[in-house]
Amino acid sequence: MKKIYLIRHCEAEGQPPESKLTVNGLKQALDLSVFFSEMKIDRINSSPYKRAIETIESLAKRLNIEIELDRKLTERILSTKNLPDWLEKLRTTFDNMELEFEGGESSQAATERILEVAEEIFNGEKENTIVVTHGNLMSLLLKYYKNDFGFEDWKNLSNPDVFLLKYENNEVTFERVWK
Template structure:
């Protein structure tokens, strides 16, 4: 039986070194409403989120709409790039995506972060067969999860993600069958080139 996972990359947030409690910006709050309106058109059964505030705030509207509590799952939190602020973010991202085993001091390699995210995804697939699940998450971990199933989802794909951005991944058991993007600009569902 098929299951649809709607990965929601969080809306724009106000920068802070406090990853857990960094909130959405005013613009992010407005854009989160747009994401909610798109998701309201779908028969959503359950909402799961990274424990980070910006991810929760992005999906709390749809959770309220369907009358369900948001289930927090640490597996969907953003990848830890480094335990210290990095001087050159673009260079650091390039390094970890070039070598999946490489990790900055105190940070997660792509393989480690991907393993965490994929394990969380498989748990959801196992628990919610036949349902439509919204997952509030973050750009890098989302693309690492997608990359596990299809390597076309890489750092270049991550670079073009919007805030917020919604991708529908359709699975048949644990097999990814189709990926489609909900276009938050045009308020319509548009299919990417990927389908099996």
């Protein structure tokens, strides 16, 4: 059985790639490190965004595992335009996976991107992998495996959040494991 611990980054100062974790986010990262301290982890993949790296740095140092950065794990861009009603527009992209706003990425394209990462891990040698990413991208992967995971589930994610994906007998199941 292969396992992916899919992590949404800890509380951050903002949305740009260079946004750091807040003081509370740094505490959450330490809590994550403790949470994983008794688990066997073989590999850590992360979005190259600063908040994602900072989320997992403490654990990576503790386990002496190099963080592998993967651009496919960056957050999905809804649009390059300022959308005052962005939340409603995001909601529609959970129902219409092909919908694409100016300069943005459709839910379908973003799903394909993170699915490529998951499939590579499930087909690889390592048994237990941590993947650190962002809320929308995480939600789209979970929706792929369970179609009724939607907008409200995304809204109910926490920072951080952790889901365990298990690949066994050519089937993927998942459960939320964060408190």
